[in-house]
Amino acid sequence: MTNTIGEFAKAKLLFCIGTNMTEAHPVAATYLKNGVRNGTKLIVVDPRRQELADYADIFAQLRIGSDIAFLNGIMHVLIKENLYDKKFVEEKCENFEEFAEKIEEYPPSRASEISGVPESTIVEIARMLGTVKPAMVIYTLGITEHVSGKRNVMTLANLQMLLGNMGVEGGGVNPMRGQNNVQGACDMGALPNMFCGYQKVDSPEISKKFADFWGVDSLPGQPGLKIAEMINGLPTGRLKAFWIFGENLVATEPDPRHVSHCLNSAEFLVVQDIFRNETTPFADVILPSAAWSEDDGTFTNTERRVSRVRKIKEAPGEARPNWWIFKQVAKRFGHEWPSNSGRELWDNEISVLCPAFAGVKFFRLDNIGGIQWPCPNEEHPGTPILHKDGKFSRGKGLFQAIDWVPSSEQPDGEYPLVLSSGRRLVHYHSRTQTGRAKGLNERMPEEFADISVQDAERLGISHGEVIRVKSRRGEVRIKANVSKRIAPGMVWMSFHFWETNANHLLSGDLKHFDPDTMTPSFKACAVRIEKIA
Amino acid sequence: METHRIRAVINGREITSEPGVTILQAARANSIRIPSLCDHPALPPSGACRVCLVEVEKNPKLLPACTTPLTDGMVVDAFSPKALAARKAVVEMILIRHPLDCFSCESNGRCELQDLAYELGIEESPFRDDGDVCTEHELDDTNPFFIRDMNKCILCGRCVRACDHQSGYHAIDFQFRGIKTMINPPVGSKLEESDCVFCGQCVQMCPVGALTEKKAVGQGRAWQTKTVRTTCPYCGVGCQLDLHVNGDRIARVTGTEDGMPNLGRLCVKGRFGYDFIYSDERLTKPLIRVRKGEKKSPDDEFREASWDEALDLVSSRLNEVMQKHGPDAVGGVSCARSLNEDSYSMQKLFRMVFQNHNVDHCARV
Known part of the structure; x- marks a missing residue:
């Protein structure tokens, strides 16, 4: 999230699309409800008339997968009726012309035809967005879990740049992250193209920094494989050995039969978890992990807030902390890792390697509670709102011309x-x-x-x-x-x-x-x- | 323009405050204690119980600190003889109906009514006659999460305001009149069929033993537990939890009232979903597959192994694969539910030791 959850209670306008917040992020939804009661306007866009719709000023029940057409239609009205933030667009963004040309192709009539949302509702939503400012855009997996997931997200970024709603309190583009530490797993570099702290693996300087710090000659320069590529790479032999840490892939990825077939093709499969599940039967080795409350460390929430997780008991039997397991394997490859606790890992490695987390230290988390990154030094209070004053990471905000594409599997006579x-x-x-x-x-x-x-x-x-x-x-x-x-x-x-x-x-x-x-x-x-x- | 700050005296101490706050809020902000019961800092004030009656100079009547705005020049005394006598009478009246079975009550030791009675030197209510103690309500333990003992309810309304203001559901409210007044979901409906989502915010806010967590029963008294603050293991909101821990058992969970971003609020999973860590089904030993045939089969079994054996096997097999097929033939997914320090260690292992970047997690789903 570029902004914070607490802002839901005092924002002027919330634009929620593809987020079933009252079930998936219930406590965040309580702030939204507080806001609505205090006069915050609420627009809800979802294929289901889910609970949020009960609180909405405008509810648009769009067809599944029609998001881009629908949003482009809104932006068409914003541009046609001069309701967008010209100053922000001119001073802080680029590529507006190409983008506006694309938007020209999506008059509300076409957006309505594709999305099933009445034309008048599209116009009404656009006018509310154009006149009640700023607005927070809030979304969840209803936006990302599509063939056009990335383009859906970029379309929402277009909308917020067009409205000049970036870098302000009560604005921003705000994905509600799913798992407790999915933000943290990204932050820590469990990504094929980034080291921890969003430092690119294909940058020679960054790569050298990590190699020097870890005490190895060099690190590879090519990004690795994404989950789906790894799973599907098993039957083709692209990947031979696979290590699954704390994910029940057979039950949570599409088509368990397909996933099972892929895992069965692995020459060697390690599963590290706290329970047996649908995935463990495919393992060659199962490693028992310490669970939540059995180890000290941190989680990072959807607002980029790093908070402490504390140990209250030992793990059962011989289950061990996960970092300990990785350290023991490194040792067998001849590498002695120095850190021996969550605190040492964070204070002496993670916060040293990552400028964004440099000011986050365990003693500060223990004293003041969570800290939102970026936090460049130990005096820094943390950063609740990103891109303040329209300063984007890449310099200027880049408008993208984005076309709607239908979902990959359309309903037909057989599967309607x-x-x-x-x-x-x-x-x-x-x-x-x-x-x-x-x-x-x-x-x-x-x-x-x-x-x-x-x-x-x-x-x-x-x-x-x-x-x-x-x-x-x-x-x-x-x-x-x-x-x-x-x-x-x-x-x-x-x-x-x-x-x-x-x-x-x-x-x-x-x-x-x-x-x-x-x-x-x-x-x-x-x-x-x-x-x- | 600089806002005018109010000057006042509370319990003999001079304070200044922003305008627009109540006497009780100003006192709390300055760490001055005024006893209260129906008020809670996270909830809108209601003025229901009158425990916070204070004497204010130039006011002939006692004023409830929780609903009276602080004004310039106020001289407030929460412990004047008049205020103390009134407070004692108020608590004695609450105790007319309230059962004194503190011995077996789950809230013993953290009951705010018990604390007030103790502070005011009340053993039992002098206004109580035989048969006054409330026994008419059946214990309601039909929902799987908490017990409602309406005989112990003191009608402070904190649960009603918590449900309305903190959870946003307003599933319960005052019902009936006079001596029959009680807190209920809409007339004729059970809690399970009402708008209640079992977040348990009402339980956290209950000052007495009217609402208590089922799983906490027998798990330890307030003075036997220590509070450990941590972060919820469920969704990405990252609510701050206070674990009330007795030995190695979590007795109950409450939301950390000054913790960001939840400010004491929790959902049904955060408050009641913690006991999976104690499951008998936990993996407790490394396990190695024993193949029945040449190929993997669903009939294969797993045998227990030592860490040394399991880790040696993992290392040697991964090494073998990498020797034969190159470092890129090994990949891994990390866990979005585990600690930052674990994910950091896993990507370090793959990048530094295995020399590839085949590490990912469910970031984009």
Whole structure:
């Protein structure tokens, strides 16, 4: 996020697109609700009439995968009606002309045709964005889990630059990150093209800095493979050995059969985790890890806030801290690593190697609580808002001319509905944790497929009835939840329970992945539903 | 223009304050104590319980500190004989109905009513007659997360305001009139069928034992637990949690009231989803696959191994693959749920030791 969660409570306008915040980020949503009660305007854009829509001034129920056309339509109105921030665009951005030419192709009538949102609503949203300033753009995986995920994000950046809503309180482009430490895993360089602190692996100076610090002659200059490329590289032999640390890939990636086949092709597979799960049966070696509360360290939240995680107990049996495991393997390759705790790793390595975290030290986290990076020195209070005064990392903000492309798998006669998937309030991903927490399982012991009243009536399906949801990959039997929140032609499911996991229906074929980010289309897959009895 | 600061005296201490705050807020900001019960700094004031009645010079009547704005020149005394007598009477009246089964009450030791009675030297209510103690409500333990003992409810309304203001659901409110007044979801509905999402914010805000966490039962008294602040293991909001720890067990979890970004707020997973770490199903020993045949098969079993054996095997097999196929034939994914220091170590291992950049995690999903 460029901004902070607390701003939701005092912003003038929130533009939420593809975020089911009340279930996926419930505490953040409480600030949004506080804001709405205090007069914050709220625009909600989502294929589901989910809870946020209940609080919205304007709700747009768009078709799955139509985001770019819809947003371009809004920007068309902003430009035509002169509602954009000319000063910001001229002084802080570039490539406006090419971008504006592209936008010309998306009048509200066309945006409406593609997105299913009435033209008048598109105009109304544009006028609210153009007159109530600033606005925070907030999104989640509803934006990124598409073949056009990266382009969806860039379109939102276009919108905020056009409105001049960058670098100000109550503005910005704000992705709500999913896992507790997905921001941190990025920050730490668990990425094929970046060392920790977003330092590029193909920069010779950066590479030398890391090689010198770690005490090796050199480091390779070519970025590595992304997850999907690694998984799919196993059957082709591009990758021979694979190490999975704390991810239940079989249950959480699209098409478990495909993932299983890939993992089975590995010559050697290491799985490091706290429980057996759907992925561990494919391992050659399973390494038992310390869990949350069994080791000292830090998490970084979606607002770039680094906070302490503290140990209260020893790991059970012989389970060991994860960093210890990596250190022992390094040792067997002849490298003695100096750090022996989370504190030493952060204070003596991470914060030394990464200018953005240089001022974050354990003693400060212990004294004052979390610190938001960038934090360049120990006197620095941290940075709640990025790109202050329109200063972007690359200099000027770059407008991109972006075309809408349809989802890779369109509904057709055989599979006429679109399935979208995600997470529900009570559970988390494949339930390795929430499935073992008393109360949570009782509250939600099984999964259901949300379908529209119209589709249920058409097929004679009643609420709670077990139905078949089928795609080109497979089928699941699951209870129907007939809901007014679902538009006709749509099915919504989670991936919490193995038997009814939406991933059985999705495709692991890379043609259904965003070509740049290799993110699967978790939000768009053609299916049909059938009555069983 | 410089804002005018208010000058006042509270409990004998001179203070200055921004305008627009209550007497109680100004006192808290200056670390001056005024006893209170229905008020909580995270909630809008309501003035329900009258425990915070204070004597203010030139005011013939006692004033509730939680709802009275501080004004210039006020001289406030929370412990004058008149204020103390009133406070004592207020608490004695609350105690007419409140059961005195502190012995078995889950909140013993952190009950704000108990603390007030102790401070004011009250053993039991002089206004209480036989049969006054509230026993009419059945214990409500139908939801999987917390127990509602409405006999112990003192109607301070903190839960109502927490649900409304902090959680934004307003699933519960005052119901019925007079002596029958109680806190409930809408008439005729059970909590499980109401708008309640079981975030448990009401439980955290309850000053007595009317709302208590199921999993905390028998896990230790307040004085037996220590508080350890940490960060929630679920979503990317990164809520700050106070773990109330007894030995190596988490007795219960509350939101850290001054912790950013959640300021004491939690959701159902953050508050109630912690006990997976104690599961009997945890992996506790390194395991090595025992192949039944040449190829991997679902029938293969795993045998326990020492760390040395498992790590030697991992190292030698990875080394073999790299010798045969080059360093790029090895790859790994890190964990977006684990510590920064773990992800740092994994990418260091791949980059520095294995000499490739094949390290990723679920960043873009």
